[in-house]
Amino acid sequence: MEKNDSSQAYPMNGGDGDSSYTNNSSYQKSLSDVAMSLINEAIADMLDTQNFVRGHPFRIADLGCSVGPNTFTTVKNIINSVQHKYQTLKITPMPEFQVFFNDHATNDFNTLFKTLPADKEYFAAGVPGSFYSRLFPSSSVHVIHSSFALHWLSKVPEEVLERGSIAWNKGRVHYAGSDEEVVLAYKKQYVKDTEAFLKARAEEVVCGGLVVVLVPGRPNEVPHSECIGNVLFEVLGCCLLDMAKEGKIDEEKVDSLNIPIYYASPQELKEIVDRNGCFTIEKMKGLPRIVEPETKDHARRLAIGVRVGVEAVLKGHFEDESIDELFQSFSNRLEEQPSLYSSGGAAILFSVLRRNDK
Amino acid sequence: MEKNDSSQAYPMNGGDGDSSYTNNSSYQKSLSDVAMSLINEAIADMLDTQNFVRGHPFRIADLGCSVGPNTFTTVKNIINSVQHKYQTLKITPMPEFQVFFNDHATNDFNTLFKTLPADKEYFAAGVPGSFYSRLFPSSSVHVIHSSFALHWLSKVPEEVLERGSIAWNKGRVHYAGSDEEVVLAYKKQYVKDTEAFLKARAEEVVCGGLVVVLVPGRPNEVPHSECIGNVLFEVLGCCLLDMAKEGKIDEEKVDSLNIPIYYASPQELKEIVDRNGCFTIEKMKGLPRIVEPETKDHARRLAIGVRVGVEAVLKGHFEDESIDELFQSFSNRLEEQPSLYSSGGAAILFSVLRRNDK
Numbered sequence: 001m002e003k004n005d006s007s008q009a010y011p012m013n014g015g016d017g018d019s020s021y022t023n024n025s026s027y028q029k030s031l032s033d034v035a036m037s038l039i040n041e042a043i044a045d046m047l048d049t050q051n052f053v054r055g056h057p058f059r060i061a062d063l064g065c066s067v068g069p070n071t072f073t074t075v076k077n078i079i080n081s082v083q084h085k086y087q088t089l090k091i092t093p094m095p096e097f098q099v100f101f102n103d104h105a106t107n108d109f110n111t112l113f114k115t116l117p118a119d120k121e122y123f124a125a126g127v128p129g130s131f132y133s134r135l136f137p138s139s140s141v142h143v144i145h146s147s148f149a150l151h152w153l154s155k156v157p158e159e160v161l162e163r164g165s166i167a168w169n170k171g172r173v174h175y176a177g178s179d180e181e182v183v184l185a186y187k188k189q190y191v192k193d194t195e196a197f198l199k200a201r202a203e204e205v206v207c208g209g210l211v212v213v214l215v216p217g218r219p220n221e222v223p224h225s226e227c228i229g230n231v232l233f234e235v236l237g238c239c240l241l242d243m244a245k246e247g248k249i250d251e252e253k254v255d256s257l258n259i260p261i262y263y264a265s266p267q268e269l270k271e272i273v274d275r276n277g278c279f280t281i282e283k284m285k286g287l288p289r290i291v292e293p294e295t296k297d298h299a300r301r302l303a304i305g306v307r308v309g310v311e312a313v314l315k316g317h318f319e320d321e322s323i324d325e326l327f328q329s330f331s332n333r334l335e336e337q338p339s340l341y342s343s344g345g346a347a348i349l350f351s352v353l354r355r356n357d358k
Numbered sequence: 359m360e361k362n363d364s365s366q367a368y369p370m371n372g373g374d375g376d377s378s379y380t381n382n383s384s385y386q387k388s389l390s391d392v393a394m395s396l397i398n399e400a401i402a403d404m405l406d407t408q409n410f411v412r413g414h415p416f417r418i419a420d421l422g423c424s425v426g427p428n429t430f431t432t433v434k435n436i437i438n439s440v441q442h443k444y445q446t447l448k449i450t451p452m453p454e455f456q457v458f459f460n461d462h463a464t465n466d467f468n469t470l471f472k473t474l475p476a477d478k479e480y481f482a483a484g485v486p487g488s489f490y491s492r493l494f495p496s497s498s499v500h501v502i503h504s505s506f507a508l509h510w511l512s513k514v515p516e517e518v519l520e521r522g523s524i525a526w527n528k529g530r531v532h533y534a535g536s537d538e539e540v541v542l543a544y545k546k547q548y549v550k551d552t553e554a555f556l557k558a559r560a561e562e563v564v565c566g567g568l569v570v571v572l573v574p575g576r577p578n579e580v581p582h583s584e585c586i587g588n589v590l591f592e593v594l595g596c597c598l599l600d601m602a603k604e605g606k607i608d609e610e611k612v613d614s615l616n617i618p619i620y621y622a623s624p625q626e627l628k629e630i631v632d633r634n635g636c637f638t639i640e641k642m643k644g645l646p647r648i649v650e651p652e653t654k655d656h657a658r659r660l661a662i663g664v665r666v667g668v669e670a671v672l673k674g675h676f677e678d679e680s681i682d683e684l685f686q687s688f689s690n691r692l693e694e695q696p697s698l699y700s701s702g703g704a705a706i707l708f709s710v711l712r713r714n715d716k
Contacts, residue, residue: 057495057496057498096495096496097495098494098495098498100483105471105472105474106472108468109467109468109471109484110466110467110468113463113467113484113486114463114464114486116463116486123485123492123493123494123495124485124486124487125458125483125484125485126467126471126483126484126485126486127481127482127483127484128471128474128482128484129482134481135481136456136481137414137415137454137455137456137481138415138454140415140456
């Protein structure tokens with residue numbers, strides 16, 4: 001059996017403080033709302049219940065669930081959709097539901113468990129471990145969902161950390177403005193990770209079951225350098241370099257910091273799914289970008305959103321005070337130059353994959 | 359669906375500090391070692407795999423698992439026993455194993471998950487909630503184990519807290535030296551809880567599957583007042599009353615403290631299992647008491663053991679300093695009077711119940 005959690009873990013900020021994920025996940029939430037109706041449609045039209053054993057429990061997993069509350073809303077929506085489908089098809093009895101909340105072992109499961117909805121209509125379980133390895137027994141899960149998690153690579157590609165390698169990513173924290181070799185190293189890691197993800201899910205999902213993935217990415221025609229996520233990390237890297245020039249942080253620490261996130265295009269994902277061969281792509285589409293006004297308030301919220309996402313990565317490299325200063329300067333720059341974040345190409349990629357017959 | 363966690367939760371001390379469960383569960387461990395061979399025997403001789411679906415995952419649950427490491431050892435032992443049985447019976451393919459670690463939502467699941475054995479040969483999941491309600495889908499678990507947990511009642515019986523009730527337990531923290539009405543109130547709660555436990559497990563366990571329970575209790579012929587657990591709580595109550603007399607704590611707080619633990623006899627448990635009707639009692643026996651020398655060191659370890667178990671209950675009533683002083687005086691008293699703990703009747707009750715055909 002593969003070791004479950006060999007990949008690096010960068011949990012969202014736990015607890016419920018000012019910069020916690022719980023209190024700063026509204027961006028994810030509004031997008032999830034858009035995704036809700038797409039999930040309903042997927043379950044209504046694409047989930048194939050034909051081979052599901054009547055009377056057996058219906059199992060759902062949310063991979064990279066963090067600490068809620070979004071995962072609870074999503075899960076409830078999925079269950080409602082399944083119940084609606086079963087009622088429409090007059091399938092009886094209505095199954096019992098078991099829900100697996102997955103994230104890295106370093107995720108704050110204590111908070112997740114304490115905040116489970118009191119009126120939940122399912123049996124809940126937490127599953128610690130990287131979703132780039134096996135998490136569940138074979139053919140035991142009917143719907144797997146993952147939202148805003150699969151853009152995280154299992155680790156920083158080794159080459160970009162190697163001084164002397166042609167892919168050494170000196171002076172940058174991400175790949176968009178880097179040499180082609182760095183971009184390639186990131187892409188190779190993404191392909192390897194996504195292959196591992198699909199291989200594991202192909203084992204776990206029953207025939208006719210679905211894998212529904214919502215992930216930030218970029219449109220096929222948009223180059224990395226214009227993708228909004230990449231632009232933001234480029235700005236963050238510039239802020240860090242400025243701090244290094246001012247002697248506030250060690251430049252070598254900037255060199256050794258690489259954010260293990262990759263923004264894939266639908267085409268890139270499609271090629272990997274096709275190569276895997278176990279899934280039919282039922283849907284793969286970009287969600288419309290929510291255009292926000294170029295206000296200072298929005299810039300600040302965007303900065304906080306980025307901080308919530310990547311703070312765990314930064315904590316291994318810099319003191320808390322440096323991180324505070326970094327995000328202050330990052331926020332200021334976004335406020336001064338709203339074009340940085342309002343013009344870049346962005347895509348939220350929504351995919352529905354159905355497990356083929358085995 | 360029933361609310362999962364309506365009962366009171368008194369988690370073992372988490373983390374890995376001096377008075378943590380992790381570092382003070384050696385008593386449980388040595389008994390578990392004795393229980394190991396009995397579990398092996400139960401799985402070899404009493405688990406009926408006839409109706410288990412070949413190729414489906416084999417599911418195991420440990421109820422009241424706390425934070426390890428004992429739960430990991432127990433689970434590994436169960437899996438080895440099952441594998442051995444399948445090999446002996448030449449049943450193929452060997453199933454994959456999924457293990458559910460259950461405890462109250464206030465249990466330290468974060469520690470549990472971070473310390474999962476790296477070489478574990480199963481898919482792990484944590485399940486938060488009281489085992490006096492449903493935790494798993496119907497007919498989905500093959501072996502349920504619970505060690506040193508079922509003597510905890512779901513709550514303090516209401517009558518013993520009611521000033522004016524004939525069962526009001528004034529001046530005591532447990533029932534052994536109390537009026538008959540108090541003992542009866544505790545017993546009624548025990549019966550109600552155990553009925554709820556068996557009702558839930560009867561739904562969850564597949565036909566032929568086992569419920570294995572290890573729990574401190576008392577031999578049929580031993581009265582409550584001579585059972586070692588009761589004796590210890592009686593001494594603890596006396597120490598508290600002394601502190602109240604010295605004005606160090608409020609006497610009313612002693613009145614309102616009742617430890618929700620009941621030490622049942624095999625006969626009491628047997629009657630409830632028989633009334634439930636869904637299980638065959640394959641084994642119900644007392645384990646031999648491990649006789650420890652009457653040394654100061656043993657007295658101190660015993661005092662720490664009691665503290666680890668009930669500290670969470672005391673924390674709602676007294677300041678930390680009072681609790682420190684209480685256990686110092688408790689430990690002193692045990693050191694001075696070893697006969698208190700070396701003569702009392704004690705029994706660890708080991709039961710194996712098999713789910714009948716439905």
